[in-house]
Amino acid sequence: MNIQRKYESPDTPTGKSPEPGEQARRSFLGSCYCHEIEYVVDLENPETDARTSVCYCKNCRKWTGSAFGITTKVPKAALKYTKGETKKHESDNGSGTRLFREFCGTCGGGILEYGENAGDNTYVTYGSFENPEGLPPRGEFFCKYRESWMPEIPGSSPIIICDCWHPPPTSSPSKTTV
Numbered sequence: 352m353n354i355q356r357k358y359e360s361p362d363t364p365t366g367k368s369p370e371p372g373e374q375a376r377r378s379f380l381g382s383c384y385c386h387e388i389e390y391v392v393d394l395e396n397p398e399t400d401a402r403t404s405v406c407y408c409k410n411c412r413k414w415t416g417s418a419f420g421i422t423t424k425v426p427k428a429a430l431k432y433t434k435g436e437t438k439k440h441e442s443d444n445g446s447g448t449r450l451f452r453e454f455c456g457t458c459g460g461g462i463l464e465y466g467e468n469a470g471d472n473t474y475v476t477y478g479s480f481e482n483p484e485g486l487p488p489r490g491e492f493f494c495k496y497r498e499s500w501m502p503e504i505p506g507s508s509p510i511i512i513c514d515c516w517h518p519p520p521t522s523s524p525s526k527t528t529v
């Protein structure tokens with residue numbers, strides 16, 4: 352209960368969630384810190400089209416300058432830049448896969464990251480959304496690098512496959528959507 356609360360922003364309205372099936376199409380606006388870059392992510396159904404996860408890998412830590420990265424996977428086609436142009440950085444993820452990151456050349460705020468294997472998807476930095484309500488994290492990657500003071504993400508879902516995959520809560524049917 353307390354842990355759950357940690358992940359709700361203080362201004363989240365009283366947790367009302369739509370009934371199954373009535374989840375509506377939604378547009379999420381986002382920007383970098385200085386607003387030189389702005390975008391919109393248009394999702395048919397945020398419940399199924401988006402997946403937020405937290406990553407503790409050293410790569411994400413360095414790029415964000417934080418203890419973890421948090422991004423939301425969406426179809427590439429759902430994202431459109433409405434202002435500005437990002438700078439791109441390309442690197443090796445440490446095991447030979449090319450990793451791309453897009454950010455604002457003025458304030459340095461991160462917007463996107465995606466590996467060369469991401470296919471038709473891209474990963475939007477969660478913090479760049481104006482209002483990411485409705486896109487809670489569903490899982491974690493590289494938990495072995497999670498700081499000891501950092502709690503597990505509540506309800507980490509079995510759709511996340513990582514080196515320390517969490518067994519799903521006993522009531523959950525095993526669902527493999529990747």
Ligand SMILES: [Zn+2]
Pocket residue numbers: 383384385386387388455456457458459460
């Ligand atoms: Zn900026």
Ligand SMILES: [Zn+2]
Pocket residue numbers: 406407408409410411412420492493
């Ligand atoms: Zn990572």
